[in-house]
Amino acid sequence: MDKSKVFEEARRAAWVSIWTLVGIGVAEVLVSVFTGSLTLLADGLDSMADALVSFIVWFGIRMLQKPKSKLFHFGYAKIESLAAFMAAVVILILASYIVYHAYERILHPTTVTNTEIVMVTLAAAGTVSLHRAFKVRIVAKKYNLVSLNLDAKNSIKDGTASFVGLGTIVAAYFGVPYMDAVGSILIATYIFFMAYTAFKESTLVLIDGIKNPELQNQITMHLENKFNVKVEKILLRPLGQEFSAQVHVELDKNITLDRAHEILTQIRNSLIQDFKAEDAVVIPKPV
Numbered sequence: 001m002d003k004s005k006v007f008e009e010a011r012r013a014a015w016v017s018i019w020t021l022v023g024i025g026v027a028e029v030l031v032s033v034f035t036g037s038l039t040l041l042a043d044g045l046d047s048m049a050d051a052l053v054s055f056i057v058w059f060g061i062r063m064l065q066k067p068k069s070k071l072f073h074f075g076y077a078k079i080e081s082l083a084a085f086m087a088a089v090v091i092l093i094l095a096s097y098i099v100y101h102a103y104e105r106i107l108h109p110t111t112v113t114n115t116e117i118v119m120v121t122l123a124a125a126g127t128v129s130l131h132r133a134f135k136v137r138i139v140a141k142k143y144n145l146v147s148l149n150l151d152a153k154n155s156i157k158d159g160t161a162s163f164v165g166l167g168t169i170v171a172a173y174f175g176v177p178y179m180d181a182v183g184s185i186l187i188a189t190y191i192f193f194m195a196y197t198a199f200k201e202s203t204l205v206l207i208d209g210i211k212n213p214e215l216q217n218q219i220t221m222h223l224e225n226k227f228n229v230k231v232e233k234i235l236l237r238p239l240g241q242e243f244s245a246q247v248h249v250e251l252d253k254n255i256t257l258d259r260a261h262e263i264l265t266q267i268r269n270s271l272i273q274d275f276k277a278e279d280a281v282v283i284p285k286p287v
Contacts, residue, residue, distance in 0.1 A: 039183035077239035088198035126162030253286035
């Protein structure tokens with residue numbers, strides 16, 4: 001797979017997502033000023049924060065293309081997970097801000113004016129967000145990009161939150177004034193959940209946590225069956241959407257150095273080709 005092509009498509013998806021969400025957010029905030037709807041304001045701020053998330057993701061994907069350097073011997077693969085972590089911090093702060101203002105609105109409820117305009121705006125925002133989100137998700141799943149997948153999930157959350165907000169505004173339209181504040185709290189709950197998911201996924205990568213424990217067993221069985229060696233242990237290290245591997249194997253102490261080098265090279269190549277490891281180190285030990 002051509003990595004430059006992968007990154008180009010991923011960057012384009014994130015870039016379009018940025019400006020789509022900015023447009024939705026600005027429109028919702030402007031309408032909320034006119035109508036006084038806290039739900040619409042919350043959804044608009046959510047969209048603009050999601051645009052910031054998309055920008056961080058776009059920047060992270062750009063950094064993935066940088067070659068290894070004297071300072072970063074293993075390249076910039078983990079910057080994608082760092083971008084996802086930073087995005088989670090942003091959306092967590094946003095959710096707290098929305099909850100605080102919703103609490104104030106419950107204590108001092110106000111009437112939303114022009115609720116028909118609010119409902120139309122929320123429906124339009126939700127439809128556009130979901131359409132864009134599923135397009136980004138296709139690219140994220142295609143290339144297994146963590147940060148872009150977060151961006152897609154965040155946009156899906158943004159779209160569904162708009163429809164949840166629409167439901168609460170409909171209730172407010174029929175005479176339940178505090179439902180506007182309830183709608184903003186529900187949107188904040190969506191955001192808290194996404195922040196939790198992002199923190200969990202990105203921190204696992206940043207602290208070298210392996211989310212696929214079965215992979216070690218799969219590699220062990222593959223190497224022992226294919227190369228007739230005893231695998232002592234396997235150490236895996238996540239690198240964004242890829243991983244590096246350190247494999248300790250037992251070899252007959254009587255084989256020649258040339259034969260040992262040949263076996264170790266074949267094992268390393270198999271890890272890279274069959275398991276898509278970014279890099280692999282094979283360490284021999286005499287039986």
